[in-house]
Amino acid sequence: MSVQERFTRYLVEGQLCKAGERILLAVSGGKDSVLMAHLFADSACAVGIAHCNFRLRGAEADADEALVNRLARQLDVPFYATAFDTAAYAGQRGISIQMAARDLRYEWLETIRASQGYDYIAIAQHQNDHVETLLLNLVRGTGLGGLRGIQPKRGRIIRPLLFLTAAEVAAEVSRRGLAYRDDASNFSTKYARNKIRLDVIPKLKELNPALERTIAANMTHFSDAYIVLQRHLDDLRSRLFVVHEVEGAEEWHIPVAELMALDPQPFLLYELFKPYGFTEAVLGDLAAALPGISGKRFSSPSHTLYIDRDNVVMRRNRAAADEVVAIGSVGDRVSWGGHRFEAAISTDMAIQTDADVAQFDAGRIVFPLQIRSWRAADVFYPLGMAGRKKLSDFFVSLKIPVYRKHEVPVVVNGNGDIIWVAPYRMDNRYKITSETKKVFTLARL
Incomplete structure (x- = not known):
């Protein structure tokens, strides 16, 4: 069976994509992605080619882009290209160059896919990448999910070359006489994945020359075991x-x-x-x-x-314990921990009985107000209760569980007084009296 026939079979059996669907091909210019482009060009799918220039290799990177552009013209398919200041992006976020390039690449590819109406993004990872991922996961620590290696399909990402080893890719590229470019960084052992590829796997292949096939078969078993485990966990969760x-x-x-x-x-x-x-x-x-x-x-x-x-x-989690939201003036609408509040002022003295509405003597309000969670030293004067009360004791009196007290909004006046424990009780000192001229209303929406 030819590589083209195996490719078509892999797409169908893995349900990676269907005839007529539009596939955006991520093509770097290396032999893997160039072969993928040619395999898709001879398939029943409509394709476009996308290329990222990470501006890390100067003229070499520009030559990669030129080759991919020529490939798109040769195959008569749409071509999309972009360039990133990858080093600056990595520095700003404190991440590695490799991680920065990955983030930038996938974000841009998804933007092109969505805006141009493609169904999937195809990444040209092969069986050796599959094996390298498993070994890296084992070295760094992983659960059963990490033993599955690279998944052929995840969301809008498909990896249609996982049925091929690196040697098979190289042989098919040579047979077809395809032009490609090698990235010199792929041969540097300063990167962990390259060290696995260049130093570790050759030693393991001395023990098992068919290492890629053996590990790929094991990963299939791990994947099946993972599916069984997930079903058991789903049953446990539904019961417990x-x-x-x-x-x-x-x-x-x-x-x-x-x-x-x-x-x-x-x-x-x-x-x-x-x-x-x-x-x-x-x-x-x-x-x-x-x-x-x-x-x-x-x-x-x-x-x-x-x-x-x-x-x-x-x-x-609805709000971090230290989250503080300010209400700066009348008319403000703010959110805290999933609660929304609106501030208003009027001369209407009618008392509202809705627990989600608190009415205060506007003359005693000092902006900005703050909304936060309770603190150990908090005290207030609950309306309808005698004297001062610790907020922790107030929660106990209302039988509010310990695990929920951090989620209760506490409204604090600009002078530091707690004026409302929403929606349970406002502070007696700030209630409307016969001397009140205006009413400040705070509603929990």
Whole structure:
């Protein structure tokens, strides 16, 4: 079977794309991407060619672009090109040149794909890239998902050359007599991937000359095992993660006893909570704390876990504990932790009974106001209650769980007084009286 026939079969069996769909080809000018362009040109798909000049190799990079431009003209397909100041981008963000180039490339390719009406972006990675990715993941540390290597299709990205080894690519390019350019940086071992390719894989091939095929077959097994695991985890989540709605926000209650009974616990605990951004270290702390004391918190960038008696409660983060939002004047609309507030002033003295509306004596309001979460030293004078009260004690009196108190908006006057714990109680000192001339209203929308 010819490479062209194997290519067509791989597209169909992998459901990478269908006849008639438009594919944007990322072509660097190297042998892999040049071969991919020719294979697609002889397929039933409509294609365009896109090339990035990262301005890292001077005249060499310009020559790469010229070759790809000629290739697009030869195949009579649309050509898109761009150039980046990759070094400056990397420096501004404190990332490696390789990472900067990757970010810039994928962002631009997606922009072209969407704006020009292409269905997919094709990347010319082959089986050796597949193997290198697995070995890099193993060296750096990975879970079962990382043992799958490169996925042939992910979202709008397809990789239609994963069925070919590097040697097969080189042989087909030679057979067809295709023009291409080598990037000298591919032969420098200062990059981790190149070190794997040039130093590690040749040694491993002394033990197994068919290394690429063997590892590719193993990655297929790993991928199948990963699918089985994900189905089991989905079943576990549907059984253990009980959804509750509290004040319009979802939270999940997971029985502590069920988490303690997981076997193997560290592995399953991590896999269950990994989609919510929790690290192995944080989940190790959670496991060590079970059953634990109510109120203990474990955080990820997007979610927070709390131990609450017989359950671990998980909620989406609505606001960072140190987030402060200012209300600078009447008419301002601001957001804090998923809550929206609007400030207004009027001479209407009619009392509103809506808990989401607080009315104050405007003469006592000092701008800017602040909205923040509670702090340990916070006190206020709750309307309808005698004297001063610690905010922490106020939460206890309302039976607000420890894990939710950081999500309650606290409105602070410009003079430092707390005037509203929204939507529970405003401060008695700022209520409307017979001497009030204007009413300042703050509504939680």
